[in-house]
Every structure is written in structure tokens, then in C-alpha cells.
Amino acid sequence: MTDTAPFLEIIDLSVEMKTETGTIRVLDNVSLQIRRGTTLGIVGESGCGKSMTALAMMRLLPPGFEITSGQIILDGEDITRASDARMRALRGNDISMIFQEPMTSLNPVFTVGDQIAEAVRQHQGLDKAKAEQRAIEMLKSVQIPGAEARLHSYPHEFSGGMRQRVMIAMALACQPRLIIADEPTTALDVTVQAQIFALMRELQEETGTAIMLITHDLGAVAELADDVAVFYSGWRIESGPAASILRNASHPYTSGLMSCTPRLRLGKAAAGGAADLREIAGMVPQLGQMPQGCRFAPRCALADDHCRSAVPPDVGVAPAHSAKCWKTEAEVLA
């Protein structure tokens, strides 16, 4: 199913938030690509704009937030210009989303069967019995034991991991072309995390759907992603094939992140990477109080006056692999 042509392409997307004191740019000229049937991992700390990107793609930005420029092209269609009705037809049908909090993302007063069947009835116009049948199939496919009986259970009767399986079943019910999974395992136990990831990979192989996996866990990316994009305070600071990035992280922030991830540090150290940072000193800049030049400069060990005064360009470091850093080029040349 893998195909090289990008099936989703985000070009120079900016999102701004209006406040009483002015507008704050929470996403600044971000570009991304996802190829058919592959997984793109988006990595970054909370508040870096990962979730805003996802909500912008769903056109479900919270009140006060607005797409101010750029395009989101899904199979040739720019959905930043789509009508509300068109967006409703896309949501849940072509693009669906799995949210971070399985405990609160399911409606407590409807049965899980109703909630899964609802999406199918909405988009495929199935009748009640057929939709219910489909819901049972979906519950089976996410490996919920006793699917027929569980259909009539309410969310509070499920554990967190089971609820996230229900969310996945709901997201997959209409066989979407793209699934956005926003930190799907953050709220879950480690063992359950592994199960959920295994399930997602399995389902992707079966259905050929593309996945955008948002996470702050590079380990998860290493396991699942074909490509990676790293975000830092509203910027996409590095992107490229997962293998290339994991082997050769070119932005100091990315290498810093990797040294914070125990599972990856060995490999990185063996590859002879940048200094072993263990943790990245300092704090993410507050939105609205951005430094003038590179946003990472205040925390960067390599930063000089040039970094602090001028916004760095995207620099190609390997095929399809680029980093937004003044220092990268030098490193590659060396």
C-alpha cells in the first residue's frame, strides 16, 4: 500500500490565537507531508503546537483560534477552504481522530455501541441493525472480548485501555484514509501502551490507512513511524524519514530529546552524536514572548549571537531530511 506521493500535505500553515492584548501565533509556517498508508510521528513537548496542527486539520480549533495562512491538502483538496458541510462529511469518514484522554473523550451517557454506530450511520447511512452489526465488527477488530455483550455497556464500565480501544474502533469505523492519534497512550499504563501500539500497527496493515501519531515519546515514534516531524514552540524544527532522524538527529533540540529517551540513547551514543545532554536545560518560551531569532536559542548549548538575532532556515541534511538550524550545515559539512 505504500506510495511515495504525499496524500496529505500541509503547506506553510499558521494558526493564531486572538487575546485581549493581541494575537499570538501558536503555529508558524508549518509544512508536513504524509504518504499513503504510512505513519508520520509528530514529536515535541506540550504546548509546541502538535495538537493545534491536529485540530487545524480537523478544523476543530477551539474558539479564538484561527488558521491565518497556509493550506492543508488532502488528496488534492484544500480543506482550509472547505465548507462546514464538506468538513462534516470528511470528519469521522475520511479523517478521524483519537484523543489523548480516553477517560473523558467518550460520552458517559450513551452506550459504546451507540457511539460507534453513530459515526457509521452518519456517514454511510446504514440502518440501525446494520450499524450495530458494524459496531460489533469494530469492537472485535480492536480485540475487545465479548463484543456483542459489550456493545450495550457504558464507557464507565470499561478500563482506560479498553476505552481507548473503543475510541480506536470509533475512529476506524468508517475506514478513514487518515487517522490522527493525539497522544493516544499518554493516559495509559506502559503495558497497555504497547498493546495499543501493536493494535494500531496491525490495523494499519489491514486497512492501509495513514496515521499521524502525535506524541512526546520518541520511543513510540521509533516503533511506529515511517517519518518524523519534530515541533518546538510553534515551529517544525526538523523532519525526515524516521530512520534518518533517529540515526542522525541534526537539530540540537532533537538530539537533546533523544538523550532524554533511555531506549534511544545507546544507539545515538554509539553513532557518535552530539553532547550527552540528559535533559534540556531551561523552559519552553511562553507563547507571545518569543525570542527574536531561533526560538530554541535560549536553551541551546550551541547558540551564538547570530542564532539569537535571525530566524534560521530549513537546511537539508540528508534526502528528505531537513532541520531549522543555523548550526546544522556546519555540522554536516564537518
Next chain:
Amino acid sequence: MNTQAIASPDARADTAPLPASKPDHPLRETLKIFLKNKSAAGGLILLTIILLGTTIGPALYGVDAYEMVWMPLSPPGDGTPLGTDYIGRDILAGILIGGRVTLIVGAASAVMTIVIGILVGAFSGFFGGRVDAALMKFTEFFQVLPSLLLAMVLVTIFSPSIGTIIFAIGIVGWAQVARLTRAEFLRIGNLEYVKAARAAGARDGYLMFRVILPGSLPPIIVSSALVTGASILFEAGLGYLGLGDPNTLSWGMIIGQNQNYLLDAWWTVTCPGIAIFLTVLAISLIGDGINDALNPRARKRA
């Protein structure tokens, strides 16, 4: 996570101006916010006018509210400013003098309601366990019973006078205040400074009324505005049903006595009703203003 992302910039925008102004005494700060609130200030002005009207109004107007002064049921402007009632008494004079009973009864029974509510809620929340269970059952009993009906029975059996009316209204309406106080006591009772005072050997009474109560006052103050409004409406209802003190006029009583003439003489019931409405409205506005002043962040959401 996303909700947090949205909430935090908002919160910053909310709190940012506060530290900028010079640090004030919290009470003065509260008063400032209260007075800036247009509707609250309006309520305060309205209430002041009503209080002045009922205290010095009758003397200024100089018409005896209890005597027949004009033709019965004559309309406003036809000899008297607000018309006369079914036995020729001046409606305006009645409203000016009748406000006294309404306001006194309203205020006194509100105080009684709040005191009972605080006591029951404080004991319930402080001691917990069986005391709490028993007191809450007791509270539920008063919450479930139709309070007006109980007050009617009490006033009827003990014959209407200002004292029995205050007692009857005070005894039936405290359930909400008790629940609120209990909830506050449960919350504050677990805070560090209370634990510290307890560990230092403070007595129960001291803990309850000197340590915990002051912290739980803000919501109680807000609800006391509601209670006062409700007590005034209550008094009006009893007066309307003929259960007012027979020796003095009250707003509800004027309406009740004239209700049979309502189709021929709308002013007899309309004007005293407006007086009740404006009084309770003024108190509600003040209550809303206090609420906003005590927790400015709730204002955005409310």
C-alpha cells in the same frame, strides 16, 4: 491538554492587570471591583432610595396611610399620585409605610435563616460522621417540605404578628445555607492551616468559628443576598394570603386586600408589586455584584 492550553492564556489575561495596580487591602480591592460593576452600583442606589423612602418618606409625604382620604378606587393622578384603594386609602402612603414591615421582616428573618443555616452546616461539616448524617437528614426534611406552606401553618396557629412571621420565615428557609456551609467546612477543614491549628491544640469552638468560618464566609455572604430577597418575597406572600401582622400595612397585604378589585383598579395591586419587585431586584443585583467582586475570575464564565 488542549483545554489547558486554552485556559492558561485566558487566565493570564485575567490576572495580569491585578498585580499591576498597587497592592491594596483585599477588602478595599473587593469594594473597588464591586463599585465598578454598573448593575451592582445601580442596585445599591436603588436600595438606598427604597430605604430612604420607607424611613423618611411617610413623614415627607404626610398622608396617613390608614385613613380614608379620597374616593375609593380613584385612579392615579385623580386627586392622589398613585390612586386609592377599595376603602379610599392613599396607595402611595401605603407603599411608603408598608415597606417598613416588609424590609424589617425580610432582614430579620434572613438573619435568622443564615444563623441557623451556619450553625447546622458548621456542626455537620465539622464533626462529620453520625452528627453529620443526623443533621443532614434534618436538613433534608426542611428542604423537601413546601416551606411557604409550613410557614403558613406556623403563622396561622401562633396567630400573625411581626414576631411570629419572622420566626416562621426564619425557621423554614435555612436548608440551602446549611448545605453550603457544610460543603465549605468540609473543604476548608482539610486545609493545612486548619490542621495546624488543630495540632496546636485549638478547641473545637475556636476552630469552627474563628478558624474555619472566616474562610467559608464569601459564598455564604453571596447566598445571604439571595436569602434576603427570598425572605422579602416570602413576607409578601404571607401578607398577600392575609397572614400579615394585622396592626401594620405591608406591601403584600395591600395587594391581597385589593385583589378583588384588580380588574377595575389595576393600580391598587400593580404599584405595591412594583415596590416588592424593585426591592428584591436591587438586592439580587447587589448579590451578583458581591459574587463578582469576591471571585472576579468567575465573572467571565458566569
Next chain:
Amino acid sequence: MDTFQRLSSTFKRLLEAFLLVMAVVVLNFLLIQLAPGDPVEVIVGEMGGASEELMAQLRAQYGLDRPVIEQLGIYVGKVLTGDLGYSYYFNTPVLDLLLQRVPATVLLVMTALFLSVLVGTIAGAVSAKKPDGIGSHIVTIISLVGYSAPVFWIGMMLIILFASMWPIFPVAGMYSIRRPDGFAYYVDILHHLALPAITLATIYVAFYSRLARTSMIEVLGQDYIRTARAKGLSERKVVWKHGLKNGLIPIVTMVGLQFGQLFAGAVLVETVFNWPGLGRLAYESILRRDYPTLLGILLFSAVLVMIANALTDLAYRWIDPRIRKT
């Protein structure tokens, strides 16, 4: 096991309700005891005009020479066997009198409740969609007026407007003087019901619209609402299906707690509109100092409130599945 638990919790609820009603019975007894003057005068009623013989007979019947506890036993026994005393003014056993008046009150109260919850919820939900919009301010203003105006006065103003100036509704009562037959009979009752029900609903529309607004604003910010939107549901379904069923939970809770107050409001409204229910009867028995009837109404209202609470409980279980299992 499950059914056993459910049965025992139902039983517990019933027992609690029964105890609450018994508490009202004891309260009634205490009121009779505490009242100034001879308890028999209270039992008979000041205006009853009972003869000395009858008074003596009642004294013996209620055992007024015996200890108070024993008197309480006699009183409770009488109430439990349906003997609520005799109304000398109406010349009927109190129980019969009350049963005659219950349907009118239930009709009025339930209609008002239905109207206020319906209108209040819709208004609240609509204004919750735009918390800073005009609709929201209108809800705030209406609820301020509803909180501040005496309900009996609102009734009178409605009479002046809609029964006198623009006479589209009857002034008072429950039936026309010449009662029509068949279907027209019910239409006639509805015609009479309109103004009193709207009056009684007004204060609670204010209350429920405010409550619904707060509740819906909170619910519409929840994660599952975003999930519903992400499914591609229309805004209508998101708000009125996924939002409303959750938003109703606090409203149903309040309906149960407010029912007693709704009943109290009915006393005033029935008096204004001469509606032949328990409330109007309460007013009449105050005028006549007919204590047995008045105390009977207090007891009956407690029973009605208990029944209403049980119904609310059922509604609550239907709406919130999380409660069902506990």
C-alpha cells in the same frame, strides 16, 4: 446479587420516604400541642363552632388526659389508618376533601414544571452556545426578573393583560360556568389552565434557564463534545443530543429538590386564579382557621413531594447510567 442489591436500595429509599412522612406527622402533632389554647380547639378549628359535647367527646377520643407520648401514639395511629380528622367548616372528612383537590394541583404543578424545564432548558442551552451573545443577556435579564417578582403579582399582571385588556384567557377558575361535554371539556380546562401554569412556570423558567446555561456551558467544553464533532456530526446533534443529555443531569437533580417549593408556589397561584386545588384549599382553611385541613394539606404535600422525588430518581437513573449500577 445485583437484583438483591437493587431491591434493598429501593427498599431503603421507600423506608426513608416513609420516615420523612412520619416526621411530618409528628411535626403536625407537635404543632397541635404547642398551639396556644386547648388542642381540641385546634383539632376542631376556631371557626368550627363545635358544641361542648363534641369537644368533650374529642378530648376523650384523642386521650388528652393521658401522657403526651400516648397521645402521639393515638394520633399517629389515626393518621396511618387514613383518619386525618374532620373539617367542621367544609363538613367533610379531611381526607375526602384533600383527595378531591389533589388532581387540580397535580395538573397545575406538573404542567408548570414541564413548561419551565422545557423552556428553561432550551433557553439556557441556546444561550450557552454563545455565552456572550444577546440570547445570553436575555436569559440573565429574564432570570433576574423571575427571581425578583412575587409570583402572585406576576399572575395578577397576566390577568390584567390577558384576561382584561386583551381577553384571550378566562380570569379564574378551572371550568366555564356551563361545562361543555366530551373533548371540549378538556379543551376548556386547558384554556383555564394556561395563565396559572404560565405564572407558576415563570419563576422556574428563570431558575432552570440559568441552571441549564451554566450546565451546558460546562458540558459543551467537555472532551466528548469534541469527539462528537470529530465524528462529523452536525452542530444540532452535537448540542441537542450529546450535550443536552449530559446537561440535563443537574437539572433533573434540582427538579427533585425544588418540587416542594413549586408546590408552595402553587398555593399563591391557585389563590390568585381561584384554581380549585390544595393550595386554594390552604388559603380557604387559613381564612376559616380550619386547622385539621391545613395540617392535612401539609402532610399531603409531603407525600406528593416524596412521590415526585421517586419519579425524579427514575428519570435520573435513565439519564445517567453511572448512577444505575450503584
